[in-house]
Amino acid sequence: MSQPSGPLAGIKVLDITSVLYGPYASQTLGDWGAEVIKIEPLTGDTWRYSGQFRNRGMSGQFMAVNRNKRSLALDLKQPDGKAVLQRLIATADVLLTNIRPAALARLGFGYDACQQINPRLVYAAATGFGQDGPWAARPAFDEVIQASSGFASAMGSDDEPAFVPSLVADKICGLTIVGAVSAALLHRARTGKGQMVEVPMLETITAFNSIEMLGGHAFDPPIGPAGYKRMKERRPVRTRDGWLTMLPYSGDNWCTFFETVGHPECIEQFAVRDAVARGKNIDRIYDKMAEIAITRTTAEWEELLLRIDVPHAAFAKITEIAEQPHLKAVGMITTLDHPSEGKIRQARPSARFSDTPAEIRRMPPRLGEHSRAILREAGFTEEDVASMIERKAVGTSS
Template sequence: MTAPTGPLAGIRILDLTSVLFGPYAAQILGDWGADVVKIETLDGDMWRYAGLFRNRGMSGQFMAVNRNKRSLALDLKHPDGKTVLQRLIPTADVLLTNVRPAAMARLGFGYDACAALNPRLIYAAATGFGQDGPWAARPAFDEIIQASSGLASSIGSDDEPQFVPSLIGDKICGQALAGAVSAALFSRERSGRGQLVEVPMLETIAGFNSIEMLGGYAFDPPIGPAGYKRMKERKPVRTKDGWMTMLPYSGDNWCAFFAAVGRPELIDTLQVRDPVARAENIDRIYAAMAEIAPSRTTAEWEELLLRLDVPHTAFAKISEIGEQEHLKAVGLFEAIDHPSEGSIRQARPATRFSEAPPNLHRPTPRLGEHSREVLLEAGYSTAEIDALVEAKAVGEG
């Protein structure tokens, strides 16, 4: 363990979230220096047991979104467990939860109850659906949001929707939640007051997806079909010995590309100079590029396109991403010596702060690893903690 150095050093967060959306947001805030206390049930966050692991309860997926946290195992259905959380809330700057709001209220930890304990508290609710809508009480998971937001239709089609094979909704919303909490903390610096922050998944992803995908439906009445034709036409192209993505973007890019490959007549035939005509012809333009691509090897294309300043890249295998030239040079993936899990690999915080650089200051905790430490800080005596553990109100690892 090292001291946190990020811009949120000194901020304390109670993280009552599980799986991915909330924990990812809390980890970002922890990476940025916050003291994050992850409050888990006595059985632990279910994400601990998802995916591959060396030791039960410490899966790679769990460790990827729960570093820079301390773990307190607490039974909030036990009266003594509730008392512990009530005692911790006045010490916190932020409470994060992805427990459905009605359930939090039944536990006695809805926004109003928590604000009464700490008026400066930022109470951040990670919800599936906005709480002022008819779907407020529904459960939500990533695929539910991909389906209901229009994202799956955009990736596939209206007739045959497809999911992004990644928990993209959870991760995007986690980043949105981390930003929202930071903004609320800044607001509190000016007003002195805490507030309720809600980041609903459906609204966040529907808005995110709509930027380009509304297409002609961005106008009322619509002036054309929904969707972004250019994205449907952008596909990997096969080279002589592999695959690439070539992305000439501007008129100058396309002119330079077709001239360099000995097909200058396509500049006028496909009208690549005019942005409107280029957009209308984009399927023919990409088809021409795909026809030309097998004439060179991937390395030959990279040399040519780099010289032309045309956006491009070869494809990286996920199993080899740590060896990708740029990511290896910037040291994105770090080897971490975890005290119980041995050597693991994780991506360091990507965001840079020149005056307060984020750091990896705590390894991912075992379930209840810091229960005793956190309660001692809250003023409990060793005997009181022993009694809480004996009563199964608190668990320790």
């Protein structure tokens, strides 16, 4: 394994998370150079068993958010398991958890207890709901957050809400907590002090969705309906042989588009020069674009739209995303050789750092794969390790 080169090299993260929200965040920290120790129950992260797999406990979904980590299987209800975590906290920079705070406090690892062990610790709580609100103790999953934040209503309608077919709440919140942890580490570098960071899912997604979806309700009292009309009207257009999205954006862009495709009358008919008037006519504009789009092939449209500098893209199938021309050119989808799972495909780290490149250094771990090594590094003797394994306070993959 190569030495980490990312901007967070030298940062030690204890990752007590499962499923998607927390693991996606900790993988990003690992991609950026942090040393991440994934602490799992002896049964493993439940995400190990979600989706398709060659070997039980190593699903593709699990491996997609758990590279650049080492796995330590630990029973935190046993005194030995607690002793191990206490020792690791003493030298850690970050503790990231999505265990509900009250449950973690009962185990002896609430923020106050951890700060007593290590005042420099950045304690990052990935929660479902802010701990100062009435829903603090509730469990949260992506569907719950999409429903309670208004996301599902925006996706469908008030009368018939619909879920986005992606775990967007988990992933958005995962990236948000990465930023929050990085900011807290910067604060610690300046002051020497750790702190607690909380990123609740409901509040985060509500803020995320409110940017365009409050609409007229961004004013008090409201000056119009909620929502952003263009979001409801935008849709793919069918070409002669496929599908395309095209999005003239500025007034000049729209004028050039309608002139080039032989429909200059649409410029005045839909008032495209003025952004406000254009917005009011957006449904009629998209209807017209659908009529026009069917007259050319996708390739013909791409050549024309590129020439007049109109934003556009052909639709890529998820099964063929590695062959999407731009993504293929930048090597976005990479094939890795996993020691137990064979060849696996993953998206490489998307963030680019000119001096401290992000990289994939470690393959997604088997449950407890690194338990022995981590305990030895923490100062436990071989006899200690063997005893903890025998008493089932620690689990290993072998």
